[in-house]
Amino acid sequence: MKRCLMAFGLIALIAFFGSCSKDDGAAVVPPRDYTVQYASEKDSIEKYLKNHYIVSVDADFNPVFATITDAGTQTSIWDQTVYPLKNKVVTSTNAANNVLYTVYYLTFNQGVGNAPTRGDNVLISYNGMTFDGVSFENTPFPTASFSLGETIEGWQNIIPKFNAGTYVDVPNNPNPATYQDYGAGVMWLPSGLAYYNSPNSSLISAYESLMFTFKLYKAEFVDSDGDGLLNKDEVGWDGDLTSIDTDGDGIYNYLDTDDDGDGYLTATEITIPGTGTGTNNPAQYYSFADIPTCSSGTKRHLDATCHN
Structure with a gap:
């Protein structure tokens, strides 16, 4: 098909x-x-x-x-x-x-x-x-x-x-x-x-x-760009993948490994502290709802002035 x-x-x-x-x-x-x-x-x-x-x-x-x-x-x-x-x-x-x-x-x-x-x-x-x-x-x-x-x-x-x-x-x-x-x-x-x-x-x-x-x-549900977020959490309310390109680089967020273009990978910015380092300690990611927000009220992986 x-x-x-x-x-x-x-x-x-x-x-x-x-x-x-x-x-x-x-x-x-x-x-x-x-x-x-x-x-x-x-x-x-x-x-x-x-x-x-x-x-x-x-x-x-x-x-x-x-x-x-x-x-x-x-x-x-x-x-x-x-x-x-x-x-x-x-x-x-x-x-x-x-x-x-x-x-x-x-x-x-x-x-x-x-x-x-x-x-x-x-x-x-x-x-x-x-x-x-x-x-x-x-x-x-x-x-x-x-x-x-x-x-x-x-x-x-x-x-x-x-x-x-x-x-x-x-x-x-x-x-x-x-x-x-x-x-x-x-x-x-x-x-x-x-x-x-x-x-x-x-x-x-x-x-x-x-x-x-x-x-x-x-x-x-899949994570096309491997950034720790499912596609459904990086699209518009109607499943419209064309609606979100936070950094305006021409790559929609569900395909962009750095959604806000700040040089820090999205996966890094949403990693739960204390995970992803050392032996037998794989990275764990915040659920979309729990991703910390910046002073602007925007989740930090979507704010180029605020990152982990």
């Missing part, structure tokens, strides 16, 4: 691997203006939502959509209230792509476990489809977790709105372990938050809006 949903920072530097190799997809075409392109796609996405309805959602949260043929009995995705249509306004991390995107999505089940940030590891089953129902990538039985930060940007913005499930393995039961109460939904993505002019499959076109159904089985 991480191969086929690689996040595209710079279009010209995209690398394709395995089943998503360059030979499998359509030829790269020159990029269009992001604003003009999104205006067209937003209209198409909203027309889809207003002209299609939810036929069914089964017990495993697999939806079926169809074109409305009887407006008197079939309520559009846009207007139905069983699974109220939601949206999130997002921006890209690509400086050239400065559009405010409205991403529409439905929540079939919220989930009960952890909600990941875009830098955490996730175990997800999913089906990527075109608006005419062609499945270009389907992983119904995932076997390995991957970093959400390595997926397309639409995923990084919407998956953190859901919670993982609960792992269930009944002793002495011959049936395989399962997940229950997991987050499940569907998102409709404009190409500017997906593959834009470089589709990953010959089944989709350049500049094509896409939809993904998904189930979030597991979310694992």
Whole structure:
């Protein structure tokens, strides 16, 4: 999955691997203006939502959509209230792509476990489809977790709105372990938050809006920069990793080993005194809530004038 949903920072530097190799997809075409392109796609996405309805959602949260043929009995995705249509306004991390995107999505089940940030590891089953129902990538039985930060940007913005499930393995039961109460939904993505002019499959076109159904089985909090703080403690309230770059060096805190740029590693500044020295005395770190604050009221690893 991480191969086929690689996040595209710079279009010209995209690398394709395995089943998503360059030979499998359509030829790269020159990029269009992001604003003009999104205006067209937003209209198409909203027309889809207003002209299609939810036929069914089964017990495993697999939806079926169809074109409305009887407006008197079939309520559009846009207007139905069983699974109220939601949206999130997002921006890209690509400086050239400065559009405010409205991403529409439905929540079939919220989930009960952890909600990941875009830098955490996730175990997800999913089906990527075109608006005419062609499945270009389907992983119904995932076997390995991957970093959400390595997926397309639409995923990084919407998956953190859901919670993982609960792992269930009944002793002495011959049936395989399962997940229950997991987050499940569907998102409709404009190409500017997906593959834009470089589709990953010959089944989709350049500049094509896409939809993904998904189930979030597991979310694992990680510490990407090894500074002693989990990514979830170095991001904004909505799991938006782009929101915090304390020292303004262009490296977001969850990837920055010196968050305030004072020359002292974050790991050093949050080490509990008396640990990390001598034999059999590994470093122990303050939890985020317990990190000492400076006179400014700011935690010391985020204040360049105050350090350990």
